Amino acid sequence: MNFIIGYFRQRRKGIFIFCLFCLVFLCAFLLYHLPAGAVLYPAFVCAVLGLIFLIWDMRRSWQRHRRLEELSRLPSVLQKDFPKPVSAEDRDYQQIISRLCEEQKQLETQMNLRYSDMIDYYTVWVHQIKTPIASMRLNLQSQDSEFARRILEDLMRIEQYVDMVLGYLRLDSDFTDYVIQEYELDDIVKPAVKKFAGQFIRKKLQLDYRPLHTKVVTDEKWLQFVLEQVISNALKYTEAGRITIEMENETDGAEDRAVLCIRDTGIGIAPEDIPRIFEKGYTGYNGRSDKKASGIGLYLCRRICSNLGHTITANSSLENGTVIRIRMGEPTRC
Template sequence: MCLSKSIKATLIKEKAAIIIYLMNTTFIMMLYYLLYGGKLQLYPLALTVFFLLLYLVYKFIVYKKLYGILEEGKASPQYKIEDDYVYKDLVDYLAQVHKSYILQLYNMDLKLEEKDSLMSQLIHNMKTSVAVIELAAEEGLEKNDDNQEIFKDIIEEKYRLEDNLEGALNVFRVEKFSKDYIPEKVNLKELVTKAIKCKKRDFIYSKVSPRVDIDEGIYVYTDKKWGSYVIEQVISNSIKYSNKKDSKVSLNAIKDENRVILEIEDQGIGIKKQYINRVFDLFFTGSNGRDNRESTGIGLYMCKLVCKKLNNEISVQSEEGKGTKVSISYINAED
């Protein structure tokens, strides 16, 4: 706390003492006035003001020390005070409250970690069940000519369920990002190609084709797994909101001295102007999402979160009815 604020705080806290001192001084001055025949004496005034100032200086030092102790307490509950400090009982009580608060937070973190671990294990178990469903559906597709469409629908829903389960796992993984992050020099075209291959089925099913225009010599700093995850999420949205068959998703890179910008542009339905600033909000789907049952409002939120942790930047430009362009900015890693 600065000097002026400390002085002001001391005067406010000692307002009652100052008022009593002034009342006492007034009483003494009136007494001297009556005793000495109507003549004012400066001695009692100077004496009381002197002791008042001494008291305020003492309280200022005490409060300033207390504020310093409390400021240190923000970082650690290990308050350092002398045994004869006037507010030792108060500081000791605050230390106990602080320790109790930290203990409760620690216990809450343990419970949350246990729940996350349990949910993660359940999701892994469900992925195993999904794999079994796929095998059964493919076998049915081969042996049963009468129910071909039913088995195709089962396999299609299997892919959607698998994507959702993987997305749920990534929500848990991103909380422990520092344990699952390997920053390295990555070839951008290889990263984009890998993401496109992961979404190959979606491209074919939606009759949308990718168009890549990225120099093979462009390298960026990122994490291969998480970097690919972000690109996959953006590509998935581009395919999902394409407004016509045989449309294209264009991926190209623009580089300068320090940054490389990957642009992913679709020919889709676009985003309304009033929703642009909210597309990265958690669970926000907008009017487009309400019309698409696959929208969860999690994908772009996760992209923003991951990009922030990777020291990348992501932004969206869109015009309703014409398409959307997502730009991902990386640190240039070229030699």
């Protein structure tokens, strides 16, 4: 219906001119007292012929419309076979579109090259910056003092930020090294927890973690990155109490899903902030209090979980701690 209305709206000038000409001839015949049939009959014949032409033209326009609709559903790189132009205006439009497509391809090629160069540069930078970090860690590990332990924590935080930079850059890269297979979940959780052992001891926080005995299909490196971000946030905003890591079983229809829960007894999250904590750059009330918050960590967690086929959610209330749930596929007990 929209096509028919649009078609007649596009042809309204021609229809109006035809009716106007018929009216002019009719008025002229009436002024000269000539039989009205002398103009009505030719007008009727012309109207029938015009209707036949309109039906033919409408059918041709409908075919062009369907072809353009099919092209609009294709990626831009495949939008080449435009309908044959029926006017100079159509030809001009197609030339403009073709030129714009070529310019877009050139811009995309340039952007991909720049993006690839940037990834290469930061990859080299990450590996180079980790060398002095590792050297400083070795030197500090030989010193048993509170100062050395604080510096080690700061070094670990720097290394975490470096990994965050690289993870952020690689999110949309075609070369992201996902290795999706079945892993023992404890083999991913334990290294992530061990990395923060010093902070647990310094802040005198209790860790409630028992072997999970669960296998999940995921990527070991990227899921560990997500866990490190979540545990780091839990430690940052928890001054007393405990952090609990446990499994929950959740039934989604007829399918069981493995849900990894990280609970803390920290300051919690304001209710108005919860829907937005996974947005890029959003820091919320806690982030505004902590000037060093970037609002990138949980955003990366959500993006990575999405790429892995997992979902990550948060439940919290002020002064009552936070629960982060990572929902994965069907669990396998081991």
